Amino acid sequence: MTFQLTPEFMDIFGFMAFAFITIFACYILKTNKTPRKWLTIILLVIGILGIIVDGTIVYINFLK
Numbered sequence: 001m002t003f004q005l006t007p008e009f010m011d012i013f014g015f016m017a018f019a020f021i022t023i024f025a026c027y028i029l030k031t032n033k034t035p036r037k038w039l040t041i042i043l044l045v046i047g048i049l050g051i052i053v054d055g056t057i058v059y060i061n062f063l064k
Contacts, residue, residue, distance in 0.1 A: 008061070008062060011054055011057050011058050011061070011062075012054075012058055012062075014050065014054040015050075015051060015054040015055055015058055017050070018046070018047045018048075018049075018050030018051045018054060019047070019051055020047075021043055021044075021046060021047035021050065022044060022047030022048055022050075022051060023047075024043065024047075025040050025041075025043040025044035025047055026044065028040045028043075029041075029044070
């Protein structure tokens with residue numbers, strides 16, 4: 001029995017990964033932790049754009 005990484009799995013995993021990046025960036029911005037503010041904002045933008053792209057793919061292909 002082998003486990004293959006299907007495109008569906010990668011889309012859903014990507015959505016969860018981008019959600020984590022977004023939540024992590026928001027946490028850093030709220031608590032003023034060590035990373036530079038510009039780095040945190042870049043992480044936030046990447047996370048939000050990833051959620052939009054992967055969320056759209058997951059919604060159109062699997063939930064609709």
